[in-house]
Amino acid sequence: xxxxxxxxxxxxxxxxxxxxxxxxxxxxxxxxxxxxxxxxxxxxxxxxxxxxxxxxxxxxxxxxxxxxxxxxxxxxxxxxxxxxxxxxxxxxxxxxxxxxxxxxxxxxxxxxxxxxxxxxxxxxxxxxxxxxxxxxxxxxxxxxxxxxxxxxxxxxxxxxxxxxxxx
Amino acid sequence: xxxxxxxxxxxxxxxxxxxxxxxxxxxxxxxxxxxxxxxxxxxxxxxxxxxxxxxxxxxxxxxxxxxxxxxxxxxxxxxxxxxxxxxxxxxxxxxxxxxxxxxxxxxxxxxxxxxxxxxxxxxxxxxxxxxxxxxxxxxxxxxxxxxxxxxxxxxxxxxxxxxxxxxxxxxxxxxxxxxxxxxxxxxxxxxxxxxxxxxxxxxxxxxxxxxxxxxxxxxxxxxxxxxxxxxxxxxxxxxxxxxxxxxxxxxxxxxxxxxxxxxxxxxxxxxxxxxxxxxxxxxxxxxxxxxxxxxxxxxxxxxxxxxxxxxxxxxxxxxxxxxxxxxxxxxxxxxxxxxxxxxxxxxxxxxxxxxxxxxxxxxxxxxxxxxxxxxxxxxxxxxxxxxxxxxxxxxxxxxxxxxxxxxxxxxxxxxxxxxxxxxxxxxxxxxxxxxxxxxxxxxxxxxxxxxxxxxxxxxxxxxxxxxxxxxxxxxxxxxxxxxxxxxxxxxxxxxxxxxxxxxxxxxxxxxxxxxxxxxxxxxxxxxxxxxxxxxxxxxxxxxxxxxxxxxxxxxxxxxxxxxxxxxxxxxxxxxxxxxxxxxxxxxxxxxxxxxxxxxxxxxxxxxxxxxxxxxxxxxxxxxxxxxxxxxxxxxxxxxxxxxxxxxx
Numbered sequence: 001x002x003x004x005x006x007x008x009x010x011x012x013x014x015x016x017x018x019x020x021x022x023x024x025x026x027x028x029x030x031x032x033x034x035x036x037x038x039x040x041x042x043x044x045x046x047x048x049x050x051x052x053x054x055x056x057x058x059x060x061x062x063x064x065x066x067x068x069x070x071x072x073x074x075x076x077x078x079x080x081x082x083x084x085x086x087x088x089x090x091x092x093x094x095x096x097x098x099x100x101x102x103x104x105x106x107x108x109x110x111x112x113x114x115x116x117x118x119x120x121x122x123x124x125x126x127x128x129x130x131x132x133x134x135x136x137x138x139x140x141x142x143x144x145x146x147x148x149x150x151x152x153x154x155x156x157x158x159x160x161x162x163x164x165x166x167x
Numbered sequence: 168x169x170x171x172x173x174x175x176x177x178x179x180x181x182x183x184x185x186x187x188x189x190x191x192x193x194x195x196x197x198x199x200x201x202x203x204x205x206x207x208x209x210x211x212x213x214x215x216x217x218x219x220x221x222x223x224x225x226x227x228x229x230x231x232x233x234x235x236x237x238x239x240x241x242x243x244x245x246x247x248x249x250x251x252x253x254x255x256x257x258x259x260x261x262x263x264x265x266x267x268x269x270x271x272x273x274x275x276x277x278x279x280x281x282x283x284x285x286x287x288x289x290x291x292x293x294x295x296x297x298x299x300x301x302x303x304x305x306x307x308x309x310x311x312x313x314x315x316x317x318x319x320x321x322x323x324x325x326x327x328x329x330x331x332x333x334x335x336x337x338x339x340x341x342x343x344x345x346x347x348x349x350x351x352x353x354x355x356x357x358x359x360x361x362x363x364x365x366x367x368x369x370x371x372x373x374x375x376x377x378x379x380x381x382x383x384x385x386x387x388x389x390x391x392x393x394x395x396x397x398x399x400x401x402x403x404x405x406x407x408x409x410x411x412x413x414x415x416x417x418x419x420x421x422x423x424x425x426x427x428x429x430x431x432x433x434x435x436x437x438x439x440x441x442x443x444x445x446x447x448x449x450x451x452x453x454x455x456x457x458x459x460x461x462x463x464x465x466x467x468x469x470x471x472x473x474x475x476x477x478x479x480x481x482x483x484x485x486x487x488x489x490x491x492x493x494x495x496x497x498x499x500x501x502x503x504x505x506x507x508x509x510x511x512x513x514x515x516x517x518x519x520x521x522x523x524x525x526x527x528x529x530x531x532x533x534x535x536x537x538x539x540x541x542x543x544x545x546x547x548x549x550x551x552x553x554x555x556x557x558x559x560x561x562x563x564x565x566x567x568x569x570x571x572x573x574x575x576x577x578x579x580x581x582x583x584x585x586x587x588x589x590x591x592x593x594x595x596x597x598x599x600x601x602x603x604x605x606x607x608x609x610x611x612x613x614x615x616x617x618x619x620x621x622x623x624x625x626x627x628x629x630x631x632x633x634x635x636x637x638x639x640x641x642x643x644x645x646x647x648x649x650x651x652x653x654x655x656x657x658x659x660x661x662x663x664x665x666x667x668x669x670x671x672x673x674x675x676x677x678x679x680x681x682x683x684x685x686x687x688x689x690x691x692x693x694x695x696x697x698x699x700x701x702x703x704x705x706x707x708x709x710x711x712x713x714x715x716x717x718x719x720x721x722x723x724x725x726x727x728x729x730x731x732x733x734x735x736x737x738x739x740x741x742x743x744x745x746x747x748x749x750x751x752x753x754x755x756x757x758x759x760x761x762x763x764x765x766x767x768x769x770x771x772x773x774x775x776x777x778x779x780x781x782x783x784x785x786x787x788x789x790x791x792x793x794x795x796x797x798x799x800x801x802x803x804x805x806x807x808x809x810x811x812x813x814x815x
Contacts, residue, residue, distance in 0.1 A: 042206045046174030046223060049266075064175045068648065071660055081182055102189065106656055114661040116669050125656070129189055146188065156187050159194045 022054060058082045065108075072110030080104055092142040095130060102126050174227075176641065180648055186655040195650045198643035210248035211262070216255040217248070224265050226641055230605060231289035233265065257284040269296035272303040278310050291605045293598040304594070339419035356475070359412055363471050366405035370465050373398045406442040409435065409468075431474060438468040496571075500537075503566050507533045507559045514552040521548065532556075537563025613646050614662055 023029065023044065030037055051060070061082045065074035080101050103122045111117075133141045133149045150156050187194065209225065211218045211233070228234040243250045251258070257276065261284065264270040272281060272295055285292055295303045342352035373391030391398050413435045420426035441461040473479035486493070508529035515523040522545040523529045532545040536559050547556045653659050661669075 038206070042223065043174075043177060045206075045221070050174050065179070068176070068179050068645065069652070081185075084185075105186065105189070105652070106658075108652060109656055109658055109660065112661050112663050112666040113656075113658040114665060114669055115658060116666065117658055121656075121658075125189065125191075128191065133188065150188060155190075155193050159187055159190070160184070 069108040069110070071112065072108040074108045076100070076104035077108055092140050093146075095126065095139050098126050098129065098141070099123065102129070174223075176644055176648070180644060183648060183651050186651060190651075190655040191657060192654045194654050195647060198640075198647050211258075212243075212246070212248045212250045213253055213255040213258040214251070216258075218258065218262055220262060220265070227265055227268075229641060233261075233288060235289075237289070253287060254280070254284060257281060261285075261288050261290065264290065264294070269298070270294045271296055272299035274302070278303070278306045282307075291601060293601050336419050337421075339415065340421060343416055343419060355412075359408065360472070360475050362405050362408045363468055363475075365401065366409075366465070366468050369398060369401045369405070370468075402442060405468075406439050409439045409471075413439070431471075434467055434470045434473075437464055438471060441465055499566060503537065503562065504530055504533045507537070507555070507562075510555050511547060511552060511559070514555050515547055515549055518548050518552075523547075523552075533559060536560045538567060539563060613649050614660060617660075 026037060026040060029035070029040055033040075035043070047056075048054070050056070058079065062075045062078040065078040065081075068074065099122065102125050106117065106122050106125075109117065130139075130141065132153070133146055135145045135148065207222050208219050209222050211220065225233045225238075232238055238249055241249045241251055257273070257280065260271055260273055260281075270285075270290065272278075282292060292303075341348055342355070346352045346356035374389050376388060377390045377393055413432070416432070416435075417423060417426060426432055441464050444461060470479075473483065505526075508526050511532060512523050512526045512529045515521045515529075523532065529545075532547075534540075535542050535545075536556060539560060541560075547553050649660065
């Protein structure tokens with residue numbers, strides 16, 4: 001996603017209203033991303049309408065996700081997503097971090113699901129995930145392990161093409 | 168959905184890539200996108216004035232006229248524009264709502280006309296932005312009151328009609344509460360008023376000394392002791408009337424407990440009780456002394472006038488709401504009194520035969536001086552005392568004069584504010600509830616979409632329900648996103664009824680496992696079908712159809728239904744139609760490996776109700792289920808008010 005959609009480290013709302021962020025040029029974005037010019041235009045117009053100052057903060061993020069997934073609680077997932085764009089990554093994922101993220105995903109489903117969500121469903125899910133992804137069984141999935149496992153998995157590779165165009 | 172949401176959908180869908188590694192099932196294919204997904208400019212012609220806007224702008228609010236497919240009814244193919252024969256000035260505000268997300272109220276237009284425009288364009292009046300909301304409400308209320316007055320004036324001659332067959336109780340209660348309804352009620356109202364006045368006057372008069380005739384020595388007696396019988400008769404008559412009235416009210420009250428606890432009934436009781444106590448108490452010297460004190464309570468009969476006077480009621484309420492201000496005044500006065508009393512006492516201590524015998528005794532002096540009464544029964548004699556006395560009187564003026572205007576202005580401010588705050592709070596809840604209800608249609612559209620078989624393979628597109636096909640692009644993509652989440656977590660969205668049913672089924676114990684996935688979403692050739700979460704929820708769809716249809720039938724009212732789910736209509740319909748005893752599928756997601764369970768797909772995925780009958784496993788009740796599916800398909804999908812399943 002183009003970078004102007006996410007602020008760097010702005011939490012203060014007052015600051016946000018005074019800051020006005022402008023994105024890089026249209027040609028540059030087009031070269032960097034896979035979007036066509038028209039798509040970028042549509043995306044930016046919509047974004048600019050929502051956030052006239054050019055930056056979006058985490059609270060807005062959470063509200064938006066709450067509307068996409070009204071049945072459940074999307075706040076934790078939005079939090080993780082928001083900070084996924086943080087550039088200071090450690091480069092690997094531990095079991096507990098994965099647990100938190102998966103739990104956040106399950107929270108978005110809400111209470112009324114079929115079958116009934118049990119307490120340990122997220123944990124089981126993460127167990128399966130780690131079995132698949134963690135090659136050397138050290139409890140940490142590094143980027144290389146992740147890429148390797150994904151490329152081996154036909155399902156994932158096939159599903160990737162689903163997101164070719166999100167417009 | 169709110170304005171911003173449509174804009175962020177591409178982002179959310181892109182971010183859903185993150186679910187891919189987690190998903191243990193293949194994710195569903197993306198909805199077919201139209202060839203040119205570029206944004207286009209729509210022309211909306213409102214009575215000759217052309218408004219142009221992006222299609223995306225209008226798509227932001229899919230539950231309104233312009234945002235949904237309803238606007239296609241107004242499309243003029245020759246000119247390529249949408250023509251509305253409405254007021255162009257008002258349309259400006261409507262269009263601005265789409266652009267900015269805030270609905271503003273035009274100040275120079277009639278509120279009624281504005282309301283009508285909102286209703287036409289499918290906008291709920293509660294969407295009026297906060298900046299204009301108060302004015303909108305005030306004007307609307309003013310309008311409504313004016314119209315109501317006119318109506319009342321019309322009907323004054325006839326008199327409002329009672330619902331036929333109302334019982335004596337209800338008629339009595341109405342007569343008590345609104346004396347103007349009938350002549351008898353009015354007569355009763357005036358009679359009780361008269362007797363209250365008589366009783367109060369009698370209480371007052373019986374203490375006046377009247378000169379006894381020819382009595383040696385002429386002794387002054389209060390009238391009450393001179394004419395004891397007369398006063399006693401009058402008192403008895405009044406108390407009889409009051410007792411009768413109280414008992415009648417008690418009989419007629421719709422909720423006796425509430426009536427007993429109300430202030431007015433307490434006043435009534437306090438007014439008549441001393442008389443009865445006086446009757447029961449023997450004419451004993453010791454006790455009658457205490458009893459005489461009780462007669463003081465007869466003065467409370469004057470409060471019975473508050474039923475007759477609106478002003479008294481308002482005053483009482485205002486005093487109650489200003490209690491904190493009055494408390495502050497009292498507290499500051501008390502502080503000043505104590506300080507000055509102490510000072511005066513010590514200043515006057517040395518004097519002989521001084522009135523200031525103790526500090527509490529000096530309280531009286533301080534109060535009289537500070538309120539500038541100055542009776543003169545206690546005066547300081549020392550110079551120091553006089554100096555402090557004058558300081559006391561000067562400060563008294565200040566201490567009392569300062570809070571009083573504050574209190575008075577607080578009176579009116581707090582009074583009006585209280586009224587407005589309570590009203591606003593109640594209205595806010597109602598507002599939010601109605602907005603939520605209007606929007607719940609879209610959030611539950613996914614459930615309905617599933618139930619209508621929308622998740623089946625769209626290859627046989629003609630068979631799909633029209634409502635499934637007519638979803639907007641936004642809805643398609645949003646449903647796809649929700650579907651992806653379902654696949655990732657291997658659980659499905661469902662409504663409260665099925666959830667509680669499943670919960671109950673779980674507690675009942677083991678269920679038979681039926682892996683009955685008749686069709687699924689093939690992602691590509693040779694796809695791995697998992698036995699987990701078999702999608703063939705024909706029976707579940709039927710159950711959903713049961714619940715939605717039965718719920719939507721009975722869901723034309725909005726507000727009270729949001730408080731809780733009305734379970735009464737659902738169970739009996741479900742039990743009668745769901746003849747299958749064991750229609751729950753065992754979804755033990757522990758065995759969630761990529762089991763290449765080859766489920767039989769002999770027939771192409773069935774989409775029509777008729778075909779679904781034959782291919783759905785288990786026969787019983789399918790005939791009824793098909794009729795129900797038809798009826799549920801007949802339910803329009805995009806009605807915001809009908810679907811009341813609150814899975815929120």
